[in-house]
Amino acid sequence: MTPPTHGFDTLQIHAGARPDPATGARQTPIYQTTAYVFRDADHAAALFNLQEVGYIYSRLTNPTVAALQERMAALEGGVGAVCCSSGHAAQIMALFPLMGPGKNIVASNRLYGGTVTQFSQTIRRFGWSAKFVDIDDTDALAAAIDDDTRAVFCESIANPGGHIADIEAIAAVSDAKGVPLIVDNTTATPYLCRPIEHGATLVVHSMTKYLTGNGTVTGGAIIDSGKFDWSNGKFPSFSEPEPAYHGLKFHETFGPLAFTFHSIAIGLRDLGMTLNPQAAHYTMMGIETLSLRMDRHVENAVKVAQWLEQDPRVAYVTYAGLPSSPSYARMAKYCPKGASSLFTFSLKGGYEDCVKLIDAVEIFSHVANLGDTRSLIIHSASTTHRQLTEEQQIAAGAAPDVVRLSIGTEDADDLIADLDQALTKASGPA
């Protein structure tokens, strides 16, 4: 393990990586293998019994993926991490050991559109359900948590509205009720925000976004704080004998690593939402420069947001890095290095002008992604948040007159010039 005393810039390059013991290769090799040869029959039995930690089959563990898991745990300040094939897979994997038929989660109503759909529709097929609340209203949050609630879920910086969650206040409520707090830290990244330091139990990521940073692969991760007491009677997957693992009690056997071991031994084994080693490699390459990119993303986002805010064609800009944002005061506490580079703005010309603007940009790419070195633009209401009702769209910050930007690391002046010419085509000259 890399000592936790190292700084973030050191950890993003070194955590989890060591010269390859077989060849001395300095860069972590892509272990493109499905299976691993056992030393002998006893070794194989010990691995299958979880008495010895090692590699069996790449649906469960792979050395390249393991290096990334260790790096993610180090960057978020957790005890362990599990990588998955996408951010959405990570969300299901995070809920899987906590939930059961009839159980529910209480989630913020400001979430990525795909997450709203996953929680309001798809998880019902498992007998799970979600209640959505205004997460700033801690009384409403406390009232929504009932005897069947097994998790509270929010985003640190919400996609797309840029709202910053008061993680400490939310953690205080969920702690008092004995339920874990899961924070989606995709938009902030661990460089800008470290939810575990503010009381989060689990952190989930879409590594597809800023962590990989170049729009090449999908990936997800769950980082465990190791701090939650799974023996409080609500979480039999951890506290009771596990029938799918010959009666093993995960909490008793693995202590603070119970969630991590369960997610690998049961979650990945039986759900199979595994990250492949090639994708893990791309993501690790991205993470090596995370802090450098995030500083530039933030610097550019501030410049573009300030320019948009003073433009007469623009109704409003929701970027937590602007003093006009209701989240601005929270930025100092939760993400003092900046509020990432994802935000929305509204056009006075409404839906029509938004669509025209999107067709007129030249440097910005019209894609359903974010957190790329390239600047990206999308009209959320007609795309990522299309499955939502208009009421849900407005609550999520994706109203029909709103455009979402993910500001890249290009020259800010070029980005502003591109938006200016596109706004002129959409709404006329300033």
Ligand SMILES: *Cc1c(COP(=O)(O)O)cnc(C)c1O
């Ligand atoms: C993209 C995204 C997800 C889903 O991640 P995938 O890798 O696309 O599955 C979840 N949460 C947030 C905040 C996202 O931006």
